[in-house]
Amino acid sequence: MTNDLLQLENLSEALLQRYNTSGPRYTSYPTAPMWTDTFGPKQFEAALSLPSTAPLSLYTHLPFCEHRCLFCACNVTITSQKEQAEKYLGYLFDDIDRFADLMDVAHTNRVVKQYHWGGGTPTFLTCDQMERLFRHHQSRFTFAPNAEIAIEVDPRVTTDEQLVCLRNLGFNRVSLGVQDIQPETQVAIERIQPLEQTEAMVNRCRELGFGGINFDLIYGLPHQTMASFDATLTEMIRLSPDRIALYNFAYVPWMAPHQQKIDEATLPVGSEKFTIFKNAIRRLLEAGYLYIGMDHFAKPTDELAIAWQQGTLHRNFMGYTTHAGCELLGFGVSAISTLTGHYAQNHRKLVDYYASVESGELPVHRGLALSEDDITRRGIIHQLLCDSRLKSGELRQQGGYDEALDSLGPLVADGLLLKEGEGVVETLTLTILGRILSRNTAMPFDTYLDSPIATTVEHLPKHEQRLRPVGADGKPVAVYSKTL
Numbered sequence: 001m002t003n004d005l006l007q008l009e010n011l012s013e014a015l016l017q018r019y020n021t022s023g024p025r026y027t028s029y030p031t032a033p034m035w036t037d038t039f040g041p042k043q044f045e046a047a048l049s050l051p052s053t054a055p056l057s058l059y060t061h062l063p064f065c066e067h068r069c070l071f072c073a074c075n076v077t078i079t080s081q082k083e084q085a086e087k088y089l090g091y092l093f094d095d096i097d098r099f100a101d102l103m104d105v106a107h108t109n110r111v112v113k114q115y116h117w118g119g120g121t122p123t124f125l126t127c128d129q130m131e132r133l134f135r136h137h138q139s140r141f142t143f144a145p146n147a148e149i150a151i152e153v154d155p156r157v158t159t160d161e162q163l164v165c166l167r168n169l170g171f172n173r174v175s176l177g178v179q180d181i182q183p184e185t186q187v188a189i190e191r192i193q194p195l196e197q198t199e200a201m202v203n204r205c206r207e208l209g210f211g212g213i214n215f216d217l218i219y220g221l222p223h224q225t226m227a228s229f230d231a232t233l234t235e236m237i238r239l240s241p242d243r244i245a246l247y248n249f250a251y252v253p254w255m256a257p258h259q260q261k262i263d264e265a266t267l268p269v270g271s272e273k274f275t276i277f278k279n280a281i282r283r284l285l286e287a288g289y290l291y292i293g294m295d296h297f298a299k300p301t302d303e304l305a306i307a308w309q310q311g312t313l314h315r316n317f318m319g320y321t322t323h324a325g326c327e328l329l330g331f332g333v334s335a336i337s338t339l340t341g342h343y344a345q346n347h348r349k350l351v352d353y354y355a356s357v358e359s360g361e362l363p364v365h366r367g368l369a370l371s372e373d374d375i376t377r378r379g380i381i382h383q384l385l386c387d388s389r390l391k392s393g394e395l396r397q398q399g400g401y402d403e404a405l406d407s408l409g410p411l412v413a414d415g416l417l418l419k420e421g422e423g424v425v426e427t428l429t430l431t432i433l434g435r436i437l438s439r440n441t442a443m444p445f446d447t448y449l450d451s452p453i454a455t456t457v458e459h460l461p462k463h464e465q466r467l468r469p470v471g472a473d474g475k476p477v478a479v480y481s482k483t484l
């Protein structure tokens, strides 16, 4: 039995409930609700023109889906009109060109180390459209020979021709939404995806030579029980993906009205949900996956697990990545960019995105210039969430964080953190309990949690960055998640 499995035994429902407060997932710090629309295209242009040699990570958002899955709270456009994709691509090419012109990347040799298409359903595009989009990026940016080139694929709609096309273009990692394989649950979430369909796609991806396969699973869905989700896990482990993300279902019908079609009475709650969650972690650990933290598991041979063990893991709007040190450029509607000292998010509505691109500006709707204090605190939160370790002695000596450090005392007592060393060499290491509840270890360092904008805290949709919740007064509200 590994240490993690042994320590998992100490995870009681009472302990989890004690720490089950709403909190950010820290895909950024300060978190997205703290960004402001006083940071717009001009400010982001200025930020982009600052000298930098950091390698690049490029994210492209492709927002179209033919049908809305009821659990999903992503920023998507539901349509069966395929011509919409062609129109979108036209704007996207202008968006890419504007970025590339501003950064003058051709002359600064900033290579692309990571490239990702997310959505929506990226394979809403035809093979010809996918090839033109990829070639357009390639024509404006220099890709590293070993770049990670990834895409989210939906096994229900992705054709063999598309998979071959993607592989020929150089895509080497695929992420499959699976959620749960049980028919009753699939009917309730309006996403019918038989196991055979998922398995056929996994096999074909392997045959074509995709080097990495990720699955997204969700706990807390309608009709899930410990036994039913255990059966799902058995099949998932058999299919042996390299990485598994295990998300808590965000039931937010007041913000995502399509979720009103889900019968709340069918959702697992309380002890049942706790058992589903704990059993899932145990099953994945027993199967040999490492628990990186905050929903993510990886095989020990996977780059993510290796980066975690080597202390080179990074966290951004795509979750955990292996590309520390990259600056992230986001293309398309609602996409987010992260520079060393700035965040920027594009317009969330297609109509606004199109109008902004047409005006010749960067389609930035809001963002933030980070203060020195923000950058320092982001570094601390990064240590906790990515390195699973905080050099607490050094931080105390640095000064200014005594209150936050002192508030970690109960987390040490409860076994979330392991304290080692004394004085300046003191470190706090996150145990598996701490990695499950890692947002609780980070929250004491977040100075924005008491801000008025963050007072409305509820469950968080899967991708915080893609949803821009707005309160009754039209102002943004912070929507943070719970572990359970």
Ligand code: SF4
Pocket: 064, 065, 067, 068, 069, 072, 073, 074, 076, 119, 120, 121, 154, 177
């Ligand atoms: S889960 Fe995927 S396919 Fe379903 S609506 Fe959301 S983005 Fe579209």
